[in-house]
Amino acid sequence: MATLRSLDVADRPDVWEAMGFAVAGGVCWVSDAAIRLGGSGAGITGWTIDGAPDLIELPVGEDPDPGGAAPPGGPGGSLPAHPNGVIALDHVVVSTPDLDRTVQAFEAAGVALRRIRELGPAERPRAQAFFKLGDIVIEVVGALRDSRPGPAGFYGLAFTVSDLDATGRYLGSALRPAKDAVQAGRRIATLDPGAGSTVAIAFMSATSG
Numbered sequence: 379m380a381t382l383r384s385l386d387v388a389d390r391p392d393v394w395e396a397m398g399f400a401v402a403g404g405v406c407w408v409s410d411a412a413i414r415l416g417g418s419g420a421g422i423t424g425w426t427i428d429g430a431p432d433l434i435e436l437p438v439g440e441d442p443d444p445g446g447a448a449p450p451g452g453p454g455g456s457l458p459a460h461p462n463g464v465i466a467l468d469h470v471v472v473s474t475p476d477l478d479r480t481v482q483a484f485e486a487a488g489v490a491l492r493r494i495r496e497l498g499p500a501e502r503p504r505a506q507a508f509f510k511l512g513d514i515v516i517e518v519v520g521a522l523r524d525s526r527p528g529p530a531g532f533y534g535l536a537f538t539v540s541d542l543d544a545t546g547r548y549l550g551s552a553l554r555p556a557k558d559a560v561q562a563g564r565r566i567a568t569l570d571p572g573a574g575s576t577v578a579i580a581f582m583s584a585t586s587g
Contacts, residue, residue, distance in 0.1 A: 379429060379512060380427055380428065380429035380430035380433075380487075380488060380489050380511050380512075381410075381427065381428045381429060381511050381512035381514075382409075382411045382425065382426075382427055382467075382470070382511040382512060382514050383411060383412065383425075383426045383427060383428050384411060384412040384413070384414055384425060384426045384439055385411060385412075385413045385414065385422055385424075385425050385439075385470070385532075385535075386414050386417050386422065386423045386424040386425065386439045387413055387414065387415050387417065387421070387422055387423070387576075387577060388415075388416075388417045388418060388419045388420050388421060388422075388423055388576055389415055389416075389574070389575050389576055389577065390415065390416055391404050391406075391415045391416055393415075393573075393574040393575055394406055394413075394415055394575070396573070396574070397462060397549065397552070397569070397573055397574075397575065397579075398460060398461040398462025398463075398464075398545075398548055398549065399460050399461075399462060399464065400458035400459065400460050400461070401415065402458070404416045407457045407458060408457070408460075408464060408466065408467045408537065409466045409467040409512075409513060409514055410457070410512075411467055411514065414439070420576040421531075421532060421576045421577050422470075422532035422533075422534075422535070422577055423437060423439075423532075424436075424437040424438055424439040425437070425438070425439055425470075425532075426438060426439040427511060429488070430487040430488055430489050430511075431487075432486065432487045432488075433483060433484060433487035433489060434483070435474075435479075435480050435483035435484070435529075435530050436472065436529075436530055436531070436532065437532075461548065462539065462545050462548050462549065462581075463539040463540045463541055463542075463544050463545045463548065463581075464537045464538070464539050464545075464581070465538055465539060465540050465584070466513070466537065466538040467514050467535065467536075467537055467538075468514070468515065468536045468537060468538045468582055469514065469515035469516065469517050469535075469536045470514065470515070470516050470517070470532065470534075470535055470536075471517045471519065471532070471533040471534045471535070471536070471578070472516060472517065472518045472519065472530055472531070472532055472533060473518075473519050473520065473530065473531055473532075473533045474518055474519070474520040474530035474531075475520065475521075475525060475526040475527065475528045475529075475530070476520065476525035476526065476527070476528075476530075477505060477507060477518065477520030477521060477522065477525065478525060479525070480507075480518050480520065480530045481507050481518065484507075484509050484516075484518070489509050489510075489511065489516075490509065491507060491508070491509060492508040492509060492510060493507075493508050494506065494507050494508070495508070495560075496522060498522075502521070503521070503522035503523065504519065504520065504521055504522055505519070505520065505521075505522045506518065506519050507519075507520075518530070519533070532577075533578055534577055534578030534579060534580065535577055535578070535579050535580070536566070536579075536580040536581070536582055537579070537580070537581050537582065538581075538582050538583075538584055538585075539581050539582065539583065539584070540584060541583075542556055542565055542567060542581060542582070542583040543556075545567070545581050546567060549569070549573070551570070552569060552570050552572065552573040553567050553568075553569060553570065553581065554567055554568050554569070554570055555567065556583075559582055559583075561582075561585070563585065564582055564583050564584075564585060565582065565583045566580050566581070566582045566583075567580065567581050567582075568580045568581075569581070
């Protein structure tokens, strides 16, 4: 099974520390994936994937070895606790101008399409295509019709937290009010851009039950 090994994010490490993430050596570990901070540019600039070397629809990380280190405690072991309550990387959001092309690229690389959800007004229909890299969901968003040329790109990250209300108290005004998520029994709250991250970030309550 293909798994997400790392994400390159252009934010400074101190910005993520201020958001309540545990960061060491410029790396934040979540769900056995290394989020490598401090690169040039803005937003998510690349990723590395184990088990799907032919998936080149999105930028590949500059260094295929995330700092030359395994997750603290070893794969599947105990990772550093994040003061903001994050316990997992729930999903990575990808935006594409050509949904069919991007879906086909994932499938050609051996990453199976799980489902497609249509959304938006009838005159401008959009869709979300869902894949999984290990336990992490990849949500690809694009127009259902009227594809355009151009590359797909990373849009944002959604993290699962143990207690969304506690995360809200920790982040204060940096976190917008929570609302019901699409997933039944879950809530979601988005980080205000004023927090300093160049990535769209959301925090979600854990799956009910």
